[in-house]
Amino acid sequence: MSQHPLFATRASRMKASEIRELLKLLDQPGIISFAGGIPDPALFPADAFAQAFQQALGPELQAQALQYSVSEGYVPLRQWLAQHMREIGVACDIDNILITSGSQQALDYLGKLFLSPGDTALVGWPTYLGALAAFNAYEPRFDRLNGNQGAKEYKATAGEGAVKFAYLSADFANPTGETVDLQGREALLDLAEELDSALIEDGAYQALRYDGDPIPPILSLEQARKGSIEDCRTIYCGSFSKTLSPGLRMGWVVASKPVISQMVLLKQAADLHSATINQMAVHQVAQACFDTHIPKVRNVYRARRDVMLNAMEQHMPDGVDWTRPEGGMFIWVTLPEGMVGSDLLARALDTVKVAFVPGQAFFPDGSGANTIRLSFSNSDEATIREGIRRLGEVLRA
Amino acid sequence: MSQHPLFATRASRMKASEIRELLKLLDQPGIISFAGGIPDPALFPADAFAQAFQQALGPELQAQALQYSVSEGYVPLRQWLAQHMREIGVACDIDNILITSGSQQALDYLGKLFLSPGDTALVGWPTYLGALAAFNAYEPRFDRLNGNQGAKEYKATAGEGAVKFAYLSADFANPTGETVDLQGREALLDLAEELDSALIEDGAYQALRYDGDPIPPILSLEQARKGSIEDCRTIYCGSFSKTLSPGLRMGWVVASKPVISQMVLLKQAADLHSATINQMAVHQVAQACFDTHIPKVRNVYRARRDVMLNAMEQHMPDGVDWTRPEGGMFIWVTLPEGMVGSDLLARALDTVKVAFVPGQAFFPDGSGANTIRLSFSNSDEATIREGIRRLGEVLRA
Numbered sequence: 001m002s003q004h005p006l007f008a009t010r011a012s013r014m015k016a017s018e019i020r021e022l023l024k025l026l027d028q029p030g031i032i033s034f035a036g037g038i039p040d041p042a043l044f045p046a047d048a049f050a051q052a053f054q055q056a057l058g059p060e061l062q063a064q065a066l067q068y069s070v071s072e073g074y075v076p077l078r079q080w081l082a083q084h085m086r087e088i089g090v091a092c093d094i095d096n097i098l099i100t101s102g103s104q105q106a107l108d109y110l111g112k113l114f115l116s117p118g119d120t121a122l123v124g125w126p127t128y129l130g131a132l133a134a135f136n137a138y139e140p141r142f143d144r145l146n147g148n149q150g151a152k153e154y155k156a157t158a159g160e161g162a163v164k165f166a167y168l169s170a171d172f173a174n175p176t177g178e179t180v181d182l183q184g185r186e187a188l189l190d191l192a193e194e195l196d197s198a199l200i201e202d203g204a205y206q207a208l209r210y211d212g213d214p215i216p217p218i219l220s221l222e223q224a225r226k227g228s229i230e231d232c233r234t235i236y237c238g239s240f241s242k243t244l245s246p247g248l249r250m251g252w253v254v255a256s257k258p259v260i261s262q263m264v265l266l267k268q269a270a271d272l273h274s275a276t277i278n279q280m281a282v283h284q285v286a287q288a289c290f291d292t293h294i295p296k297v298r299n300v301y302r303a304r305r306d307v308m309l310n311a312m313e314q315h316m317p318d319g320v321d322w323t324r325p326e327g328g329m330f331i332w333v334t335l336p337e338g339m340v341g342s343d344l345l346a347r348a349l350d351t352v353k354v355a356f357v358p359g360q361a362f363f364p365d366g367s368g369a370n371t372i373r374l375s376f377s378n379s380d381e382a383t384i385r386e387g388i389r390r391l392g393e394v395l396r397a
Numbered sequence: 398m399s400q401h402p403l404f405a406t407r408a409s410r411m412k413a414s415e416i417r418e419l420l421k422l423l424d425q426p427g428i429i430s431f432a433g434g435i436p437d438p439a440l441f442p443a444d445a446f447a448q449a450f451q452q453a454l455g456p457e458l459q460a461q462a463l464q465y466s467v468s469e470g471y472v473p474l475r476q477w478l479a480q481h482m483r484e485i486g487v488a489c490d491i492d493n494i495l496i497t498s499g500s501q502q503a504l505d506y507l508g509k510l511f512l513s514p515g516d517t518a519l520v521g522w523p524t525y526l527g528a529l530a531a532f533n534a535y536e537p538r539f540d541r542l543n544g545n546q547g548a549k550e551y552k553a554t555a556g557e558g559a560v561k562f563a564y565l566s567a568d569f570a571n572p573t574g575e576t577v578d579l580q581g582r583e584a585l586l587d588l589a590e591e592l593d594s595a596l597i598e599d600g601a602y603q604a605l606r607y608d609g610d611p612i613p614p615i616l617s618l619e620q621a622r623k624g625s626i627e628d629c630r631t632i633y634c635g636s637f638s639k640t641l642s643p644g645l646r647m648g649w650v651v652a653s654k655p656v657i658s659q660m661v662l663l664k665q666a667a668d669l670h671s672a673t674i675n676q677m678a679v680h681q682v683a684q685a686c687f688d689t690h691i692p693k694v695r696n697v698y699r700a701r702r703d704v705m706l707n708a709m710e711q712h713m714p715d716g717v718d719w720t721r722p723e724g725g726m727f728i729w730v731t732l733p734e735g736m737v738g739s740d741l742l743a744r745a746l747d748t749v750k751v752a753f754v755p756g757q758a759f760f761p762d763g764s765g766a767n768t769i770r771l772s773f774s775n776s777d778e779a780t781i782r783e784g785i786r787r788l789g790e791v792l793r794a
Contacts, residue, residue, distance in 0.1 A: 004655065006511055006559070006561050006562070006593075006594065006595055007510055007511060007659065008509070008510060008511055008512050008513040008516070008535070008561075009513045010509070010513070011510060011659055014659065014662045014663060014666065015662070016658075016662060017665065038464065038465055039464075041459075041460035041461075041463065041464050042460070044459065044460070044463040044464075046454055046459040046460075046463060049454055049459075049463065050450075050451065050454040050455075050459075053447075053450040053451070053454060054447065054450070054451065057443055057446055057447040057450060058447075062438075062441065062443040062446075062447075063438035063439070063441070063443075064438075064644075065644055066438065066441040066443060066446065066642035066643070066644040066645065067435065067436075067438050067441075067642075067643060067644045068433075068435055068638075068643045068644060069644065101498060101668045101671075101672070102668055102669060104667070104668050104669050105667060105668040108666065108667040108668065112405065112407070112534060113404055113405060113408060114403055114404060114405055115405050116405040116406045116407070117514075119405070130666070130669070133665065133666035134666050134667065136666065137509060137663065137666055137667070138405065162403070164403050164405075165403070196403075197403065198403055241465075245463035245464075246463070246464060246465045247461075247462055247463040247464045247465060247466065247672060247673035247674055248463065248672050248673075248674060249668060249669070249670070249671065249672045258401065261413075262404065262408055262411065265411045265412070265413060266411060266534065268414065268530065269411065269505065269527070269530035269531050269533065269534055270501070270502060270505040270531065270534070271498045271499055271501050271502040271505065271646060272499060272501045272527070272646070273646070274498075274646070275498070275644060275645050275646045275672055275675055276644035276645075277644055277645060277675075278672055278674075278675065
């Protein structure tokens with residue numbers, strides 16, 4: 001029997017991600033891959049984790065580490081995060097924090113919390129593919145978030161579907177690597193006010209700044225306007241995936257208490273809680289070495305970004321343009337009009353064994369055919385130089 | 398600002414579980430609690446886990462253990478599960494298996510896969526509270542699954558909302574402790590055929606049988622009818638929470654490939670994958686000691702069940718009735734008509750410091766006021782004897 005006729009309407013919108021299918025093929029020996037947006041495993045604080053898991057499974061903590069725990073998350077980890085958020089400019093306490101299984105899960109729960117079918121979500125064009133996938137399950141309309149439209153225009157195009165939130169990553173966004181400046185952040189807050197919508201700030205790459213001064217999170221700017229987090233409409237999503245380890249699936253959400261309470265209910269119903277032992281281990285590692293570990297990660301990625309940018313200056317032909325990110329993992333390349341990223345990928349794989357992600361998948365409307373995303377996080381400097389040289393060769397051909 | 402007007406329609410259905418709020422108050426020193434349905438942490442194979450995590454974080458595996466991995470789940474764990482499922486009568490291969498973060502997450506994803514607002518889900522009256530919560534987020538109607546109705550009656554009451562699935566736990570169900578016999582399982586399959594609906598079999602307690610012969614899973618019986626799992630409408634959800642550890646959040650789903658493929662997409666969009674290192678650790682522990690560990694767990698719980706049943710024979714007054722489960726963690730008590738479980742709880746806490754869960758919360762329609770659930774899994778034998786003696790005292794008063 002085929003059970004497809006029984007599936008919910010959302011199932012027809014859930015499609016296999018071409019990128020992920022592609023990545024399975026690409027990460028093979030002999031290929032220089034700038035495709036996957038994944039951290040370099042050599043940078044994981046593996047010894048610190050080994051010690052942390054050993055401690056969690058020692059006689060004092062093992063019963064707690066292996067047992068059910070509360071949906072809100074492990075209190076010491078939430079305490080550490082409240083302090084961490086204060087350090088980046090957000091005043092909050094542990095009741096404003098929910099632990100999630102990666103920030104991807106936060107996006108799923110936020111889609112679940114805000115979106116009924118037909119509601120409008122404003123997203124970048126391009127934006128993080130995983131956000132589109134997470135929200136998509138709740139059957140929204142996607143509308144383009146850009147600097148040129150006021151609330152009136154958004155309301156008009158949203159029609160009956162209310163604008164529930166705008167979503168963006170303000171620091172070194174996936175896929176463009178771009179950062180929203182202070183003025184841009186204030187303008188986003190103005191827009192959310194006028195629309196009376198929520199604002200989801202994805203801080204997945206926030207800690208990975210390689211140069212320039214940090215810009216306060218949007219949530220911090222809104223607090224400066226309003227005084228208390230309880231009056232804020234911004235919801236901040238954080239992640240340990242790019243700093244400590246993605247394989248433990250540890251992220252968090254910071255928001256006003258009514259939003260967190262509702263998300264706790266969603267989480268309780270959806271997976272009870274994130275793994276107890278992983279929360280304990282991440283807490284111990286963060287406490288022991290977050291502040292010393294992050295600069296090491298930054299140094300390695302900064303050097304790789306510089307090598308990639310320099311190689312691009314040297315090898316990219318005229319008519320190719322790209323971003324100069326101040327942090328994160330990605331450089332976004334705009335090819336000459338009419339050139340197609342997926343065709344280029346096929347050619348690059350075939351002739352010089354270089355891989356990257358065609359940019360089209362990051363656009364909700366399937367535009368952006370002449371864009372590609374390059375990741376510099378998981379290749380060493382020599383490989384980056386050689387890969388970009390080869391890519392320039394294909395582009396000039 | 399209050400963001401409540403922005404929330405999706407489903408938010409109005411998500412309520413704080415009275416039981417969970419209650420549990421926070423109940424699990425306090427000085428109270429004998431038969432409330433929480435949680436395993437005894439003394440039975441967790443903590444040393445085996447310590448060894449498994451140490452190995453996963455050793456030089457050979459650490460890069461993999463802490464890195465992103467595929468949404469389907471860790472291949473060696475799925476291989477172990479395919480073999481485990483064959484041992485309990487279900488022939489499947491790893492492409493029929495998805496790893497989830499506990500079986501609770503499987504229920505969430507199954508609700509997401511099948512339910513559009515207004516669709517009908519058939520559930521027991523009473524049924525597992527967590528299943529109601531998981532499905533509820535997708536705004537279904539709940540209709541009562543019982544042995545007395547045929548497909549025609551269900552279709553009639555479902556009206557425009559199609560019956561998408563029936564959900565049940567066939568072995569030692571939470572909250573009743575009851576088991577569906579072979580004939581009952583076959584009748585459920587007949588019903589699902591007639592309704593052309595899916596059938597969700599929650600096997601969370603399946604391994605915890607204390608006496609009597611195992612009954613094949615419903616999925617096994619459907620395979621016997623149809624030959625291949627690919628033709629089956631039954632979806633089996635399993636869990637390591639009651640056998641190895643709930644704190645690692647490890648469960649699995651077994652179904653036909655089209656269902657698994659769709660669930661993989663949902664999982665990819667919702668949390669990417671379950672924690673890599675936990676999958677590796679559970680695989681190693683399951684491989685090393687599942688077959689020797691489970692009999693130990695059974696022996697301890699069997700003895701506690703026997704002590705509780707014996708104490709009830711001795712101390713329960715006339716007019717009180719209860720189930721005699723062949724496995725699992727729960728005994729379900731029916732009080733004399735007119736007596737109210739939540740009133741009894743208040744009195745029992747107040748006068749003799751004994752806690753349990755009032756049964757009403759397990760009924761989608763709020764009936765069942767004169768029922769309570771007792772758990773015997775997490776109290777030692779002397780405590781069970783004393784608690785039931787005190788409960789009898791309150792009931793006779």
